[in-house]
Amino acid sequence: MANKIRIPIHLIIEHGAVSRLPKTPVYEWLKDKKVFLICGSNNTLNLAGMIRDTIRPQAREIHILSCESNTLDTINRLERKVLEDTPDYIFGIGGGKALDVSKVVGTRCNVPVVLFPTAASSDAICSPVAVIKMMHRSTSIGVRMPLAVVIDLDILASSPPRLAAAGIGDLLSNRTALFDWQLAHQAGIEEMNTFAALMAKNAVESFMNTVNRGDLDRSSLLKSAAESLIMSGIAMSVAGSSRPCSGSEHLISHALDFHCGAKALHGEQVAIGVLISQYLQSKRQEVELLRPYYEKLGLPTHYEDLGYTKEEMRRAIRLAPSMRNRYTILDEFSLTDKQIDAILEEVFPEEAKNRYRPIGSSAK
Secondary structure, eight states, rough: OOOOOOOOSSEETTTTTTTTTGGGGGHHTTTTTTTEEEEOOOOHHHHHHHHHHHHTTTOSSSEEEEEOOOOOHHHHHHHOOOOOOOOSSSEEEEEEEEEHHHHHHHHHHHOOOOEEEEOOSGGGGGOOEEEEEETEEHHHHHHEOOSSEEEEEEHHHHHHHHHHHHHHHHHHHHHHHHHHHHHHHTSSSSEEEOOHHHHHHHHHHHHHHHOOOOTOOOOHHHHEEEEHHHHHHHHHHHSSGGGGOSHHHHHHHHHHHHHOOOSHHHHHHHHHHHHHHHHHHHHHHHHHHHHHHHHHHHHHHHGGTTOOOHHHHHHHHHHGGSSSSOGGGGGGGGOOOHHHHHHHHSSGGGGGGGGOOOOOOOOO
């Protein structure tokens, strides 16, 4: 019997998508309905105001709710407001935190969610997973997929390039994650959904094909990255877990968050984890091939450029397998500190330092 797979009913990716919203089916849904807009601050709040003004002629009632963090306290506060005055729809507006919180609140309150990403900084723009903070630790939980995703390419283009680069780092992890998933399957630990794996693989390959085009421009890059991140999110929905897009590289990033101070964006840390994972997966040539792409796409080529020391990286690699009960390439080794140091020296040579030029805010 086939499993029921949830995917967005509508996906809108175009220039001026917010101003053109009245011409879409999403606008039709809102007739005489109550809508809660969950957003962050500053520019995100301004966008929420634009969306409110755009849908005001159609919706019966509109309220803007602030989302200052992805902590359980914030989620509980928003959930109480939603349950006290239940809307017909929740619009999640912003970066990864606001989108994840919107998905969690919508799932817990049984309210459909429409997402308006302001940056393609992670696969949170369309996935059945949300990252929240519990007891000062980031935790991934399952949520319902959004009912629709509206991506205004003009808004994406105005976001800091660093955020877009972080999303690309998250996307590149599909390769190492799929290797880890195959490893767990061969060890008889997990079943592998070949359709989900194919989608995740095609997502990253489609993006890399765009990068390899000679006439690449920022608008094309952002559109391709957004489409590929959405495809990755759907792959996770098909798989019923984040397995197609999250493996050893994510465990390293989680360990950096929990044990080393979370000094960089999620996708930046994942990109560093990808290089380590590929080395352990016996793909050392691919590590060399990736470095020029990292420089071209604004990704870090050395952990020190993100503010981490060798001691912190050593600790993160050693503790990464304990971050989640998920079999990866890290479980194939019992690495000593000396061996980890040797890996770090080979994957991150001196000449890889100072090539990274972070641009824009580090806020997520």
